[in-house]
Amino acid sequence: MTFGARLRQAMDDRGQLCVGIDPHAALLSAWGLGDDAAGLERFSRTVVEALADRVAVLKPQAAFFERFGSRGVAVLEQSVAEARAAGALVVMDAKRGDIGSTMAAYSEAFLAESSPLFSDALTVSPYLGFGSLQPAVDLARKNGCGLFALALTSNPEGASVQRAVGAQGRTVAQSILDQLAAENAGAQPLGSFGAVVGATLSDVDEADLMINGPLLAPGVGAQGATMADIPRVFGAAARNVVPSVSRDVLKHGPSVQALRDAAERFVEEIRAAVPA
Numbered sequence: 001m002t003f004g005a006r007l008r009q010a011m012d013d014r015g016q017l018c019v020g021i022d023p024h025a026a027l028l029s030a031w032g033l034g035d036d037a038a039g040l041e042r043f044s045r046t047v048v049e050a051l052a053d054r055v056a057v058l059k060p061q062a063a064f065f066e067r068f069g070s071r072g073v074a075v076l077e078q079s080v081a082e083a084r085a086a087g088a089l090v091v092m093d094a095k096r097g098d099i100g101s102t103m104a105a106y107s108e109a110f111l112a113e114s115s116p117l118f119s120d121a122l123t124v125s126p127y128l129g130f131g132s133l134q135p136a137v138d139l140a141r142k143n144g145c146g147l148f149a150l151a152l153t154s155n156p157e158g159a160s161v162q163r164a165v166g167a168q169g170r171t172v173a174q175s176i177l178d179q180l181a182a183e184n185a186g187a188q189p190l191g192s193f194g195a196v197v198g199a200t201l202s203d204v205d206e207a208d209l210m211i212n213g214p215l216l217a218p219g220v221g222a223q224g225a226t227m228a229d230i231p232r233v234f235g236a237a238a239r240n241v242v243p244s245v246s247r248d249v250l251k252h253g254p255s256v257q258a259l260r261d262a263a264e265r266f267v268e269e270i271r272a273a274v275p276a
């Protein structure tokens, strides 16, 4: 099955929520853990144990693992494998992007079945040109994986680049969304080539979001957006949105039950905001 089909199924079965695994130093400390690889492993294992059998998507933020060098990457490998084995789709938030020949190597790191970091999908940066992502598009298609390209990010600084108007009169973000739509043409029930569009935004033209692909929406919780913002920002595309929450779930740990309760509240909030 394609990533898009698996994601549609998971969202229908488990709800639209994605929980980010972001082991900030402050969270490790709040959980009573050391700011070291052992603390990282306990944190990540607890989140996977609490949530991988019930939320649709887990999104490890690679930076917080890479901070601890090879021991951190080993924890990331273990977390990805355990989360997938428990039934969650894993979106690796590594935001990779480079010239095509290097992009091919990044793709193999995350989207080749033989890789220890093999994930269901990868976040990618299209700012070396959308065409530079072609090796990732090809490998994702071959292996039933997906991509999420940064289009309109949740941070206020993104607009100066992403809303700049290009030669065709389309903004940079619109052109990225157009190219994702082309990759998803004809896919059923949902394409595998998604966009990152922040839940914190305003002035998004919902017609641009009709890419027949998933829309990963960070910004709910610690960055100020709520689930009630999803229909406001995404309009008719809201059913394809995967709202992502990291700190506002993780702050409830280390209790497994408290993490589950927090995630369940967000699942219910998005269900109420975007009825089937």
Ligand SMILES: O=c1ccn([C@@H]2O[C@H](COP(=O)(O)O)[C@@H](O)[C@H]2O)c(=O)[nH]1
Binding pocket: 020, 022, 061, 093, 152, 153, 154, 155, 196, 197, 198, 218, 219, 220, 221, 222, 223, 244, 245, 246, 247, 248
């Ligand atoms: O536009 C973007 C793209 C990615 N992110 C990432 O999502 C999480 C958000 O964490 P919260 O604690 O829920 O704020 C984090 O890993 C970011 O790197 C984003 O926020 N915005």
